[in-house]
Amino acid sequence: MKSVSSNKEMKQMAGIQAADLVRNGMKVGIGTGSTVAFLIEELGRRIKQGLNIQGVPTSYGTKLLCVRHGIPIADSMLLNHLDLTIDGADEIDPSLNAIKGGGAAHSREKLIASMADEFVLIADESKLVDSLCTKFPLPVEVIPPSLTYAQQRIQQLGGTPVLRSALRKDGPVVSENGNFILDIGFEQAPQDLELLDNQLLKIPGLLETGLFLGIARKALIAYRDTVKMIVPRKL
Known part of the structure; x- marks a missing residue:
């Protein structure tokens, strides 16, 4: 069993690497959860260095974190398109179908994911499963x-x-x-x-x-010593 510290470190690795996907001028959907919190922290650091983006949060908790780290906020109600959405997951299968909703925000999360040109999942390796609904309800x-x-x-x-x-x-x-x-x-x-x-x-x-089917195009999965980009397995 991995320690709490090693799981936290893996989530941090995934969150930091996910920030590399964000480019100047983007409108970015920002998900909810412990792994996304590291993404928000890293985006805040890069904004201080000159990165210019707008964040569209999927929950009040995410909105508060974005404000704390200096990320400009846009309201999804006034938008019909996002460049990128990054979010965590509770389970991810080989086709990058996912279960979300552990934070009770999956309705808004699915909206923000569907609005984006690209939806990317970030997680540590413990979230990978062969079939959904096996570890998580x-x-x-x-x-x-x-x-x-x-x-x-x-x-x-x-x-x-x-x-x-x-x-x-x-x-x-x-x-x-x-x-x-x-x-x-x-x-x-x-x-x-x-x-x-x-x-x-x-x-x-x-x-x-909480089923996110066929939405994610890629996932950043953190292992103990590396982060791997994976794409949906062809069935």
């Missing part, structure tokens, strides 16, 4: 009135939905959109992810899934 965001109905429909699809509980307050996690998060477990990894995604999105009141 699949998050979905549901509006509160749909909670019980959505849970029933998800069970009919073979999943076990669990309402995510908050750690530092009583009650469930509430997303920045004001909705609940259901974490779906599966006894066996789903074989047809696109079908599953479509079935879930047909449930009334289910806003978005």
Whole structure:
């Protein structure tokens, strides 16, 4: 098992190398999570050295980090295109399909990823899996009135939905959109992810899934002593 310090160092390596993808004049979608925090720190350092970009954050937490490190902010509501989006992931398969949503921000993250000419994942090697939904449950965001109905429909699809509980307050996690998060477990990894995604999105009141399918064009994966750029495996 890798130590906490070695995992932190790998995330830092990935975040710093990801900053090399950012060029002057870009509008850059900036994801959420511990690996992205290192990217934000490095971009802030480069901005002090003259880099000129606009950042489009995927969460309030990311927005606050960007402001702290001097990254100019643009509002996605006023944009229809980004040059690049960089974000972390909870699981990544060989085709660079990913699960996101551990931070309950996946609806906005998917929007910002889809707006970009290029979407790049950054992670340490522990996030690599042969099949999605094996190590990490699949998050979905549901509006509160749909909670019980959505849970029933998800069970009919073979999943076990669990309402995510908050750690530092009583009650469930509430997303920045004001909705609940259901974490779906599966006894066996789903074989047809696109079908599953479509079935879930047909449930009334289910806003978005944490499946990022066919969006990422490359990933920067940190290992103990190096960072490798990988591209989707052809199936």
